[in-house]
Amino acid sequence: MSRDLHDLLRAYGRQIEQDLKALPERSGDPAGSPSEQPAERRTRRAGRSSWMLIAATIAFIALVTSLLFPSALLEGSPMNRKATGWVLGLCLMAGCTSTVDDSTPTIGSATPTSAPSTAPSPDVFDGVGMVEPGRYRVNRFGTPIELTVPKFWYRYASFALSGDGDSFVAFFDIAHVPTDACKWEQSKTAIGPTVQDLVTALTTQQNTVATTPEPRDLDGHPGVYLEVRQPAGLDLQNCDLQYAVGWFDRVGNEVPTVGSDGFNAIWAVDLGDGQRVVITWGSYQPLSDKQRAVVQSIVDSLTIP
């Protein structure tokens, strides 16, 4: 039986809603969802519906084709059979995509520069969802940084891209580093603006382990590379909110540390004019060699034009 985690969670949610609704003196929407914000939910559902409509249309065309030209499948040349197979395969893929996830990635507004051109590349974080493969820029740090995004990567935040195996590549402006990654709520500490300020904070942080920092430039801009992760055996149950935090970005988002089975590379680069960018990549779970190579290809493609 095919079971989907989202369906399980939704069914469980309905059960809880019914239980809560049965309690006396309750008012309002049982789902507790603010009625004044339906637009986003409608958009999400509309997106899902449009995918299903496309899938249904392709499936219908394939069905009609196979009824009108059965010989293409049964008696045709290998090429005809292959073409029919492709159509049916596409139908299946489209059908699967339409039912996999509510948050099916959508194509963002940015389109990449594929051929050498004098026009600047689009901002990779301009838009939401899946990123078309190609050359992009990160413009948030004053000095633009360029990178090449491979197939099947998507934006999962305004500062991070994610790919297969929970891998990520992210760009941070780090303002605070807790002195203790486990007790991060009480130990949040502002850090200075230099690369060395950040490196010192990360290498002296309690409840993380860091590799020896190594100098590593990015197109002539001085930087430092190190890897940071949780120590083996760290009991997150004793940590604030039961997780560990490596740093906070400029707007106050806390960023969880990667577990001892994951991988987190940190490359802090001085862009000049007091601007520091932290490029970080890795995964919260072990990566295969192939997955790691894809992440590395993005890192290797980084340039400052």
Place this chain on the structure above:
Amino acid sequence: MALLGESEERMNPVSAATNEFVDFVRSAEPRLRLALGAAFGFDVGEEATAEALAFAWKNWDRVRTSANPVGYLFGVGRNTARRSRRTRQPELPAVRSEGMPWVEPGLPAALATLSERQREVVMLLHCFDWTLGEVADVLGMSKGTVQVHERRGLARLRRELGCLT
């Protein structure tokens, strides 16, 4: 007398504040109950919601003028729940099987293994169908942070439950 009473009520700023508070409770209470219930279990969440709303009534001027009253009260309720919870893990209701095509009895236990933030985010987004914006608003975090917790929470749930897609 009744008409006079109504007229007096309309003119009375205390009554106006009461009406405003009642409207606020009508809108905020279900959200607080679900958000705190997802974090701490629905019994503890129920008590924490009541405490948070009692705080709001006593400090209505402060709450109503805050930038995000529901987020503010969620913080109040969370502090209450952390002090009053009986066990470290939330007590989530068991899955009922009647009328369901299929069930996963291990779901509440798997949800209980998530961190507090992961569980809040995963349950509000996927059990109760809130939007990213709604979750970010009540929990007082950015949409990006919500997504980080969602991804980590779902990955852990999949690991806990094994075979699910």
